[in-house]
Amino acid sequence: MAFAEFRPLDEKSLVEYIKYTPALASKLGDKFDDLKIREVGDGNLNFVFIVAGSGGSFVIKQALPYVRCIGESWPMTKERAYFEAVALKEQGHWCPGHVPEVYHFDRTMSLIGMRYLEPPHIILRKGLIAGIEYPLLAEHMSEFMARTLFCTSLLYHSTTEHKRAVAEFCGNVELCRLTEQVVFSDPYKVSKYNRWTSPYLDADAEAVREDNDLKLEIAELKSMFCERAQALIHGDLHTGSVMVTRDSTQVIDPEFAFYGPMGFDVGAFLGNLFLSFFSQDGHANQGNDRKAYKEWILQTTEETWNLFQQKFVNLWNEHKNGSGEAYLPAIYNNDVLLELVQRKFMKDLFHDSLGFGAAKMIRRIVGIAHVEDFESITDAGKRADCERRALNFARMLLKERQKFEGISEVVSLVRKLN
Amino acid sequence: MAFAEFRPLDEKSLVEYIKYTPALASKLGDKFDDLKIREVGDGNLNFVFIVAGSGGSFVIKQALPYVRCIGESWPMTKERAYFEAVALKEQGHWCPGHVPEVYHFDRTMSLIGMRYLEPPHIILRKGLIAGIEYPLLAEHMSEFMARTLFCTSLLYHSTTEHKRAVAEFCGNVELCRLTEQVVFSDPYKVSKYNRWTSPYLDADAEAVREDNDLKLEIAELKSMFCERAQALIHGDLHTGSVMVTRDSTQVIDPEFAFYGPMGFDVGAFLGNLFLSFFSQDGHANQGNDRKAYKEWILQTTEETWNLFQQKFVNLWNEHKNGSGEAYLPAIYNNDVLLELVQRKFMKDLFHDSLGFGAAKMIRRIVGIAHVEDFESITDAGKRADCERRALNFARMLLKERQKFEGISEVVSLVRKLN
Ligand SMILES: Nc1ncnc2c1ncn2[C@@H]1O[C@H](COP(=O)(O)OP(=O)(O)O)[C@@H](O)[C@H]1O
Ligand SMILES: Nc1ncnc2c1ncn2[C@@H]1O[C@H](COP(=O)(O)OP(=O)(O)O)[C@@H](O)[C@H]1O
Numbered sequence: 137m138a139f140a141e142f143r144p145l146d147e148k149s150l151v152e153y154i155k156y157t158p159a160l161a162s163k164l165g166d167k168f169d170d171l172k173i174r175e176v177g178d179g180n181l182n183f184v185f186i187v188a189g190s191g192g193s194f195v196i197k198q199a200l201p202y203v204r205c206i207g208e209s210w211p212m213t214k215e216r217a218y219f220e221a222v223a224l225k226e227q228g229h230w231c232p233g234h235v236p237e238v239y240h241f242d243r244t245m246s247l248i249g250m251r252y253l254e255p256p257h258i259i260l261r262k263g264l265i266a267g268i269e270y271p272l273l274a275e276h277m278s279e280f281m282a283r284t285l286f287c288t289s290l291l292y293h294s295t296t297e298h299k300r301a302v303a304e305f306c307g308n309v310e311l312c313r314l315t316e317q318v319v320f321s322d323p324y325k326v327s328k329y330n331r332w333t334s335p336y337l338d339a340d341a342e343a344v345r346e347d348n349d350l351k352l353e354i355a356e357l358k359s360m361f362c363e364r365a366q367a368l369i370h371g372d373l374h375t376g377s378v379m380v381t382r383d384s385t386q387v388i389d390p391e392f393a394f395y396g397p398m399g400f401d402v403g404a405f406l407g408n409l410f411l412s413f414f415s416q417d418g419h420a421n422q423g424n425d426r427k428a429y430k431e432w433i434l435q436t437t438e439e440t441w442n443l444f445q446q447k448f449v450n451l452w453n454e455h456k457n458g459s460g461e462a463y464l465p466a467i468y469n470n471d472v473l474l475e476l477v478q479r480k481f482m483k484d485l486f487h488d489s490l491g492f493g494a495a496k497m498i499r500r501i502v503g504i505a506h507v508e509d510f511e512s513i514t515d516a517g518k519r520a521d522c523e524r525r526a527l528n529f530a531r532m533l534l535k536e537r538q539k540f541e542g543i544s545e546v547v548s549l550v551r552k553l554n
Numbered sequence: 555m556a557f558a559e560f561r562p563l564d565e566k567s568l569v570e571y572i573k574y575t576p577a578l579a580s581k582l583g584d585k586f587d588d589l590k591i592r593e594v595g596d597g598n599l600n601f602v603f604i605v606a607g608s609g610g611s612f613v614i615k616q617a618l619p620y621v622r623c624i625g626e627s628w629p630m631t632k633e634r635a636y637f638e639a640v641a642l643k644e645q646g647h648w649c650p651g652h653v654p655e656v657y658h659f660d661r662t663m664s665l666i667g668m669r670y671l672e673p674p675h676i677i678l679r680k681g682l683i684a685g686i687e688y689p690l691l692a693e694h695m696s697e698f699m700a701r702t703l704f705c706t707s708l709l710y711h712s713t714t715e716h717k718r719a720v721a722e723f724c725g726n727v728e729l730c731r732l733t734e735q736v737v738f739s740d741p742y743k744v745s746k747y748n749r750w751t752s753p754y755l756d757a758d759a760e761a762v763r764e765d766n767d768l769k770l771e772i773a774e775l776k777s778m779f780c781e782r783a784q785a786l787i788h789g790d791l792h793t794g795s796v797m798v799t800r801d802s803t804q805v806i807d808p809e810f811a812f813y814g815p816m817g818f819d820v821g822a823f824l825g826n827l828f829l830s831f832f833s834q835d836g837h838a839n840q841g842n843d844r845k846a847y848k849e850w851i852l853q854t855t856e857e858t859w860n861l862f863q864q865k866f867v868n869l870w871n872e873h874k875n876g877s878g879e880a881y882l883p884a885i886y887n888n889d890v891l892l893e894l895v896q897r898k899f900m901k902d903l904f905h906d907s908l909g910f911g912a913a914k915m916i917r918r919i920v921g922i923a924h925v926e927d928f929e930s931i932t933d934a935g936k937r938a939d940c941e942r943r944a945l946n947f948a949r950m951l952l953k954e955r956q957k958f959e960g961i962s963e964v965v966s967l968v969r970k971l972n
């Protein structure tokens with residue numbers, strides 16, 4: 137058989153693969169003459185091909201046994217494709233409107249076939265850099281997070297289902313370790329992988345490495361990341377894992393998925409909105425001072441959390457007599473008490489989210505993987521100014537997160553800082 | 555083959571089983587003529603046989619597919635014997651001085667052969683009821699807890715080892731669910747399984763079920779129990795799972811083992827010492843007012859925590875440059891910082907332990923499974939007085955645990971209450 141063993145595909149061999157795979161061939165109406173295949177992967181890890189012909193289209197994502205942006209010197213299990221496929225299907229099940237449909241998965245080939253998110257879909261991060269407003273973004277992302285996190289937690293399912301799923305995703309350990317390293321460790325120590333806008337931020341990077349209070353807090357978050365199997369989290373929910381149009385919001389790339397703390401996802405998204413905010417001054421020009429856009433970002437951030445909280449609690453109320461085993465109805469049997477536990481739950485989740493969000497910001501400024509929001513600011517001095525403001529805010533947030541009562545306080549502070 | 559399928563053994567069929575099992579037969583020097591076999595299981599779940607002859611001895615523990623003290627109407631996987639065997643070996647590896655050696659395990663038969671803890675070993679709970687002092691108890695139990703918890707946590711091993719082990723113990727889900735039910739749920743709701751010294755404690759039991767603040771706190775602990783894979787915990791570390799002589803302390807019965815919060819073990823042990831303390835007035839008589847003994851219990855409780863803390867931190871310091879991935883030496887690279895994180899870690903663990911300890915106390919007074927410390931007080935009014943004091947203390951402790959700075963404060967309060 138042609139593909140009985142793993143092999144990396146290219147534009148040419150992919151045609152053979154598709155012809156040999158009915159689930160994919162049929163998506164093209166079995167028409168191959170006018171097929172166009174283009175590798176478009178701009179992420180750090182994998183290869184992504186757009187396959188389109190007159191009969192239909194799809195995307196093929198293949199994992200190779202190393203980190204794409206580094207090369208074969210940084211091995212990384214290609215089994216991550218398996219966990220991505222399982223997570224895509226699970227998240228698609230709970231939130232079909234915001235996850236591309238999976239057409240095909242081949243474990244041997246570490247290969248996923250899924251819906252092609254056709255133009256005008258673009259990566260959200262690029263839209264934010266371009267200064268485009270997405271009026272439904274907060275609505276859609278809060279929906280995605282509330283539904284996927286709630287429905288994979290003990291608020292919705294039984295301990296038996298939970299432990300089975302937790303055990304399965306323990307298999308995605310290599311990707312978890314990568315996060316541990318690049319988010320929770322490297323930025324706080326000398327590492328050959330770290331980089332920053334030098335020499336401007338040399339002292340700032342050093343200050344991060346010497347901030348004992350910060351290192352105390354990051355330890356707590358790292359433990360939570362490693363130990364707390366609260367829900368199936370996406371694991372990489374930055375603005376580069378979201379594709380958008382004005383009307384559509386689609387979450388891709390959950391290869392880091394595992395059972396972890398909910399706040400890691402919520403924080404990743406909020407933190408990346410803050411990164412975008414702090415980068416805007418670097419993109420301002422005479423035609424557009426980005427003032428209104430910055431305000432839109434802040435409003436969207438606030439709205440995302442508020443809608444998330446609302447939707448999450450609504451799901452809870454809707455399913456409070458369901459099979460979730462965390463809060464049995466016979467115990468949490470009065471409105472006062474239910475509100476009390478929900479308030480406490482959401483407050484803790486809020487603080488977790490702020491902490492993880494801050495950690496994600498810090499690592500994007502002094503760690504290995506930077507974000508295009510800042511990288512595309514060509515003037516290094518200007519870029520460093522933006523980055524420093526973001527970094528200082530994030531350091532404060534990581535250390536003081538417990539003091540914030542609500543998202544509006546955080547957003548007000550950001551508004552003041554910039 | 556005679557034992558190719560599971561079957562419950564009795565004194566007679568056990569002889570056949572032993573003859574057919576070289577690992578066991580050899581422990582008896584292959585001498586069967588003077589063999590004495592006695593079923594001695596006094597626990598809630600399983601059957602335990604003491605097998606002794608002139609050539610040697612051992613204990614056989616077999617799990618049946620239901621809860622022994624309830625009967626076949628409460629099914630319970632016999633696979634628990636597998637997890638007990640794995641945990642016994644793991645704990646024995648880290649702390650051989652305080653865990654009986656496993657000679658044999660048969661998964662098909664759900665059967666463990668282990669060292670017979672020969673007389674004068676008795677169950678610690680019985681020793682405490684008899685008013686016997688064990689001068690090495692705090693030293694030994696702190697050693698057992700510090701070593702088994704530290705060495706199975708991310709302070710000692712890598713994320714890769716951790717996730718593999720976590721996944722395996724997710725399989726012990728039925729036992730976890732039993733704990734969820736009897737410790738974290740039933741006492742806080744109406745349940746046919748609950749019982750208490752009625753009518754004396756009717757109002758007290760009802761007050762537990764209607765205490766919103768208490769139910770808020772137990773929810774937090776339950777979540778931690780279900781979600782936080784901090785270390786391989788024993789899972790049932792009460793004073794009935796410890797066998798003692800003046801010189802020896804042996805921890806048995808880890809069938810509830812899984813990767814959970816460390817505080818659940820520490821709390822179980824401390825909480826059961828407090829239960830013993832509060833039961834002592836019920837055992838006082840003209841010959842012995844138990845005053846000195848009560849003081850010994852409090853001193854032992856205090857010493858257990860203090861030694862545990864000391865040993866745990868010593869292990870941490872000893873292994874701070876080892877393969878544990880929680881606190882990398884390149885980050886936690888100065889004494890001030892290391893002390894800071896250790897102090898925070900131990901403070902959190904202390905509060906977790908108080909919370910879980912309190913929960914374990916409450917469930918022994920108003921839940922399904924009671925303790926002999928109180929049950930053996932025949933005068934119901936007297937028993938209820940003892941139980942009420944314990945219950946009130948535990949309710950306070952569960953709600954106010956964060957306010958205690960150290961174990962001496964807790965112990966002082968107990969001294970004052972009784
Ligand atoms: N379903 C899709 N439809 C359209 N484009 C996609 C799709 N999936 C991925 N892409 C494109 O490929 C890029 C890389 O995909 P991603 O899943 O993020 O890979 P990586 O894991 O390497 O980061 C995305 O930024 C996007 O431009
Ligand atoms: N290794 C042993 N040596 C001596 N007696 C033992 C041993 N293991 C168990 N026992 C006796 O059997 C009783 C029940 O054992 P245990 O392991 O606690 O079973 P269960 O899981 O049913 O609670 C103990 O209380 C103790 O009296």
Ligand SMILES: [Mg+2]
Nearest residue numbers: 179376377389
């Ligand atoms: Mg990506």
Ligand SMILES: [Mg+2]
Nearest residue numbers: 179181389391
């Ligand atoms: Mg990716």
Ligand SMILES: [Mg+2]
Nearest residue numbers: 597794795807
């Ligand atoms: Mg027992």
Ligand SMILES: [Mg+2]
Nearest residue numbers: 597790795807
């Ligand atoms: Mg037991």
Ligand SMILES: [Mg+2]
Nearest residue numbers: 597599807809
């Ligand atoms: Mg037992």
